[in-house]
Amino acid sequence: FANVGKMISLAKGAVRKVNDVQLSRYACYLIAMNGDSRKQAISLAQTYFAIKTRQQELSEDFEHLTENQKRLAIRSDLTEHNKSLVEAAQHAGVKTPMDYAIFQNKGYQGLYGGLGAKEIHERKGxxxxxxxxxxxxxTELAANLFRATQTDEKLRRENIKSKKLANQxxxxxxxxxxxxxxxxxxxxxxDLPTPExxxxxIEREQKKQLEKPDK
Incomplete structure (x- = not known):
């Protein structure tokens, strides 16, 4: 719980510094887990941390997971790595939402033999x-995770500064x-099957399971 200051705007363009508190990730966790679960925001936060904790447990014991558990673990990793990929792409000149859509589509086209996001979407129905x-x-998620992580590293390693080169x-x-x-x-x-x-x-089912009272 770090004490910090921030500037707030006042009337006629004036500004004033006020005291504030910056929370670490662990501080947020403590507040959520010790808060009143009758409040919706606290309840949602507690569910979020419970699911994330379970996903971490699953990722640490990957070889013994079911297919759905593997999907959850890899999808979670891919979400985090895509954030890093967005940042790397921005440094390379991919700035607007349209730029990023084109950039992301290029990755799909390379991996899927020319099929872009729209075609993959249609193919999966x-x-x-x-x-x-x-x-x-x-298996398909793992291939996309590898694509994302390797593109991220290559953009940063080669310090690419061109939108065109980033797409390529x-x-x-x-x-x-x-x-x-x-x-x-x-x-x-x-050609891989689309799961039912x-x-x-799966996340909704997992949430319901976590919400069941202990017997």
Whole structure:
């Protein structure tokens, strides 16, 4: 709980420094876990931390996980690594939402043999609101995780500062991952089956399980 100051705006353009408190991640956890669960914000936070703790436990014992548990663990990792990829892409010149959509599409096209996000979405038979990554099995998710992490590292390592080069890099990394799958005799990502349950469905089931009273 670090004491900090911040500037607030007053009338006629004036500003004044006021005391504030900056919370660490652990401080946020302590407040949530010791708060009144009857309050919606506290209840949601407690559920969030319970699910994240369980996902961490699963990721540490990966080889013994079920397929759905593997999907949850990899999807969680991919969410975090995509944040880093966004940051690396921004440093490379990918600035607007449209820029990033094009950049992300290039990675898919490399990995999926020319298929972009729209084509993958249609191939999986998804609704407009449904996310592609939430409807992948663990093998397909793992391929996309490798694509994301390697693109992130390459953009940073080579200090790429061009939007065009960033797009080319994402495509080439995706294509390299695809070639590796082919060399190993694996199934191409677009030919892998789409799971019956989405990640969101599995998370809802997990949440209900956590909310069940102990017997």
């Amino acid at each position: 998804l609704k407009k609101s449904q996310k592609i990554l939430d409807h992948m099995g663990s 890099t994402h495509y080439k990394v995706g294509a390299k991952v695809r070639q590796t799958i082919k060399d190993l005799g694996g199934t191409m990502p677009e 349950k989405s990640i969101k469905q």
